[in-house]
Amino acid sequence: MESPVEIAQYTAGGVIGVSWLMIALPLLGAAVLLVLGRITDRWGHLLGVAMSLASFVVAVLAFLELVGLPEAQRRQAVFLYEFIPGMADMGLLIDPLSISFALLITGVGSLIHIYSVGYMSHDSDRRRFFAYLNLFVAAMLLLVLADNYVGLFIGWEGVGLASYLLIGFWQFKPSAAVAAKKAFIVNRVGDFGLLVGMFVIWSSFGTFAFADLGAKVGTASQGTITAIGLLLLLGACGKSAQLPLQSWLLDAMEGPTPVSALIHAATMVTAGVYLVVRSGAFFFEPGSPQALAVAIVGAATLLAGAIIGCAKDDIKKGLAGSTMSQIGYMMLGAGLGPAGYAFAIGHLFTHGFFKADLFLGAGSVMHGMNDEVDMRKYGGLRKYMPLTFATFMVGYLAIIGFPLLSGYFTKDGIIETAVHLQPVLGWLAVLGAGITGFYMSRMVFMTFFGEKRWADDAHPHESPSVMTIPLIVLSIGSVFLGGYLILSNRLLLFLSPAVGRPEELPEFHFASVPGLATLGLVAVGAGFAWMRYGRAEVPVLAPRGSFVTAFARRDLYGDALNESLFMRPGQWLTRIAVFLDNRGIDGVVNGLAAGIGGTSGRLRRVQTGFARTYALSILIGAALLTGALLLVGNI
């Protein structure tokens, strides 16, 4: 295995030196749109798109400058300012890994910005939407560009905030407000893992900088490294919607569709994969227990997501299940060490394209169908939305791994590496690919083929070109990107200065056993879907289905599990606390007050208002006093 190259301080005066513009521009856009408010309503969306595109241009220029450097200098740290003296400086790390992410985020992000101009055109709050989109892009870029864990964490939290704002964008819908809160809270659990992991990193190594950690990481015990690795994995699970923190992703589909495409397909959920790969050289040594844990989480999630995807009638939730599943593939690849990193990142890129394509395609369908999301009420739409249909088909073929399309190369790479290094997990991934073939085919057949099952007032129509052009660009990426990145190991060689590379370079086999098995299973899955949903009639009302269907419809009882394990005990705890507070503490305080009140209420009857009664009591008192004094003999 070859280690990553040293990180050097950037001194030349090129674009890399001003790469902070990538973050600053969208941040400025968000600030302008939020601070100036309604004044910007008319041109706010254009500013948002412009800022995102400008950021993309900076990313491309920085990328070109980085590619121009010799390989040993391709990790450049840019110092910005002293952030927490003695602890962390604010700085950016421009290396192949971070710049690849920056290109994906700004590139796909800009396409989604453009698409949103059309998608949100009827929304009176479009300007606020673009402010949040820009904020999201800025936070995500800070996450991937920061050269230390503190900066990464700030971006991490910013992404969490922006996703909360975007999922709950239609906050007048209670379901959207609840989904936003759920996403935020589940993410907090993951953030807790990341934060504690950072605490352990600081107490063990005394630094947060990626540049310093590489040299110091050997000084810690194996147990510490494993602990850090598992804590970071918890953080990654939260952001990437991996088991056991997957439950927020399906509900997050309450947000507008471009949000689902941007956050829950192309960028935010990839933050966990980024964290694992970025920390890979320090804390996830191949073969270590924590790396195995990453792979196991990935394999489990890819199956869980695929099974959930099979049962959803809501087109966006079906895609959400598939996102979970595909991120599971990436985590599986990331758990395999440098041999899997290139495939994991490659799959992340191709997934960013074809999943954004699919989500935006779904959004285009919804746009033409009065925001109907139930696939049972679609059917036969291919004649009415030919462009959407064509681009959706490209995304579909890419995600199921149709030979020579993007998904084929990257997913197959992960599967082959996994079968080679972790056979059990590898074959589970093969099985998952078969299920992917089923549920994605089901989605296509239910939406675009068969008889029409629309509501009476639906008038399906093709979306405006501001929405279809991003779809076309994304589908072109979905076709060619995978082959370009994987064949002749382009991505692996490009990334190796940042993440290291395996001893022997993998070779892509077009006819390996796992690859053929995958193709066979995908064909079986697609054929089964054709029998169930293509040839046979699809009922408009969902049939009850077997217990497996019910299991998958309820998200594998993930919510029920969270509810019974965490929510109910928490509710009981609060109920007990409320009871103790009411009866115990309030009881003592109120009892004391009531006692004093009652006593004085009775005692005040003595004050009759008759002066002669008072005189009598004074006389009796004086007599008693005198008598007592006489008795003790003090007079």
Place this chain on the structure above:
Amino acid sequence: MTAHYLVLSGLLFAIGAMGVLIRRNAIVVFMCVELMLNACNLAFVTFARQHGNLEGQIIAFFVMVVAAAEVVVGLAIIVTIFRTRRSASVDDANLLKY
């Protein structure tokens, strides 16, 4: 000799006390209070004479001064109450209660 004065003083005090307790007219009650004060004065003077010093006599003067001041204030209050309520009965002036 002393015993007679003291008995007289006790009788006067008892009459005064009874008057305060059973009479309703504020003026009479007031006079009974004066009677009690003077019974005390008599006792002071008696003891002073018995012991042959002046302290008891001086106290008696103090009591008279206080009583004079009290009469001024007390009568003013009684007259005011009578003006507003058309009654000098101590039982009628019973508003200050629970």
